[in-house]
Amino acid sequence: MHTYAYGFPRLGREREYKKLIEKYWKNEITQEQLEAGIKELEEKRSSTYEKYADKFPTGEMTYYDSMLDTAIMSGMYPHNNLDGYYDLCRGQQALEMRKWFNTNYHYLVPKFTKDFPASNFKLSLDKNKDALKLASDKGIPYFIGPFTFLKLSKGIIKKDFPDYLSSLADVYCEIVKNLGEVHIDEPAFVTDIPKKEVTAIKEAYKKITGANKNIYLVTYYESVNFLKDLYEIPFKAIGLDFVNGSKNLKTIKKFGFPEDKILIAGIVNGRNVWKTDIKKTLKLLKTLSKHAKNIIISNAAPLYHLPVTLQNEKMETELLNKLAFAEERLYELKLIADAYEGNNAEAAEKYNQDAGNFGQVGEVQQRIQSLKEENFVKSVSVSERRHIQQKILNLPLFPTTTIGSFPQTKEIREKRADFRAGRITKEEYVEFIKEKITELVKFQEDIGLDVLVHGEFERTDMVEFFAEKLDGIATTKNGWIISYGTRGYRPPIIFGDISRPEPMTVNEIAFAQTLTQKPVKGMLTGPVTIIAWSFVREDIPTSDVAYQLSLCIQDEIRDYEENGIKLVQIDEPAFRERAPIKKKNWNEYFDWAVKSFNLASRSKPVTQIHTHMCYSAFGEIIDRINLMDFDKITIEASRTKGDIIKSFEKINFQKQIGIGVWDIHSPEIPTVKDMGKIVKRALKVIPKENFWINPDCGLKTRNWEEVTPALKNLIELAKKLRNKYS
Secondary structure (H helix, E strand, C coil): CEEEECCCCCCCCCCCCHHHHHHCCCCCCCHHHHHHHHHHHHHHHHHHHHHHCCCEECCCCCCCHHHHHHHHHCCCCCCCCCHHHHHHCCCCCCCCEEEEECCHHHHCCCCCCCCHHHHHHCCCCCCHHHHHHHHCCCEEEEECCCCHHHCEEEECHHHHHHHHHHHHHHHHHHHHHHCEEEEEHHHHHHCCCCCCHHHHHHHHHHHHHHCCCEEECCCCCCCCCCCHHHHHCCCCCCEEECCCHHHHHHHHHHHHCCCCCCEEEEEEEECCEEEEHHHHHHHHHHHHCCCCEEEEEEEEHHHHHCCCCCCCCCCCCHHCCCCCCHHHHHHHHHHHHHHCCCHHHHHHHHCCCCCCCCCHHHHHHHHCCCCCCHCCCCCCCCHHHHHHHHHHHCCCCCCCCCEEECCCCHHHHHHHHHHHHCCHHHHHHHHHHHHHHHHHHHHHHHCCCCCCCECCCCCCCCCCHHHHEEEEEEECCEEEEEEECCCCEEECEEEEEEEECCCCCCCHHHHHHHCCCCCCEEEEEHHHHHHCCCCCCCCCCCHHHHHHHHHHHHHHHHHHHHCCEEEEEEECCCCCCCCCCCHHHHHHHHHHHHHHHHHHHHCCCCCCEEEECCCCCCHHHHHHHHCCCCCEEEEECCCCCCHHHHHHHHCCCCCCEEECHHHHHHHHCCCCCHHHHHHHHCCCCCCCHHEEEEECCCCCCCCCCHHHHHHHHEEEEEEEEHHCCC
């Protein structure tokens, strides 16, 4: 039994990837030093692979985004130099970002225009040479597949899709013809694909396999609906996900698996951290072996969704014994392969024995079991609430606000580190945070914002911060994974029933409100987003986990109300992201996702509930968003130049909305004119009385030198709009 592994985290044990690239952006290292550092990091990844796996991909490393690399490789964008590359990532020409399938990894979205017909594809960047540089006896050059690339891009008219796929397949033929074995990722094969596109896929891959029959075609995240059609294509191997795609097993049981192909069986979870059940997995392998002659075992989904390793993590031993990160998944593959062959039986037998059990909390379970339908519905309609709230808030036309966070400066990070290390007392740290809040409230009043925030200076991350305050959730010391580009976060681990032992954010918000007559928003992260950006327990339904979180948030809002807070923002940027890939499973998911938000936001009519969403394809779920009982939504629109507003044309949207007019993921400072273009488009659909002016996301990652002029321009825009429309 051989092993194959892919998608190992590029971040590095000490986040070397992030540090290297950001040093280059700051002109602290040269391009040559950056290239050398990236090469060294790739070599470290390869040595980790070699320790456990019989084969693995090479060339997975990117300088920012693999979708952009593929676009450049196929001639979509010029590739003159590295600075030009980063301009497409984070500069004036920055591409739109979206979530990669139903994960929290963001990718850059290539956009096709009329100036780029299908015939324009050409091999522009010799990526195969880069892949071969680091190839070893075990290494296989890696590429994102042409179907996935096109399916996740924008601007292709449906009827033209087969032509684009056929033309791009010619480029891939040129790429693979001089290579040996090649790894091609096609996760989009697990989406709902119409018959016409299945036909186009078969024609495209018959071309590609005609140029090279040693293709390892790898799918993941779900099952493939047209697996039997793939049997007709002369791939050397087909990779299938048997953790998240149960239908794959049913299909193989029904139709078998071709004897002339290798089945790459994804059997260890690449998306969650709970140890693999070795005995159960060995039974699965025995079942598969009855239907497939040639099997290689692998991870199910790329390992970059997991932190690098458990080494040096400090948690309760019971919990540690239940977990496996990326490197531990590689160990599991080797252990399973050995056990299947009858070797290392003792280690396989003991592997799951030391894992601790975490019982349910009676009080939490009782609250969940006692929920009734009326607990998910507010007694006062959104239009009635609007009238009540406006009398209290008295906001002007086109009110201005921000999303919540302000720059986390070096001084703030150092103070937090000092507090955690015990170098300063809790009292000293709290006083420092109060000083920063005081400065920020004055800054916001001076520049003229209408609804203020406290800045979130005490928060490390919008999910991790709350995880540290709640029982039933653990956090890690070094469990970083990449969200986009070089940006990382540490997903918490939800291991038990969740409860709120005490208020989590009230002190800071209430203090900020004492400093001003203007309203200050309370800032909370929603239940769906906490689940989506955490590793979630699997022993109870996810909906129950969501309701547990919702009740904690509801309790926090009640404490806000007792302290005079009139606006509360519940962030749900992962609302679309967490939706199942197969649309047939949407109703079940959105039922509990909507209900969990409505349960969390069940508040007094005087309390105005905001929510925030970003970087997802919202058009197809706009009717579900409309079922969420908020008073105002803030939504990303800057990179799409307001195109998201098309979605709101399809529904009777009565609530307030803030279209993000400033792309905070770019260091570029937007002008009043730039932001005005987005507003002009949106006002064709949204009544001016319902329209807010704000950035598209939090300002945590920006510098004050960017924030101050950008916010001044944003407020200037609001003033011009008031003069025009009053």
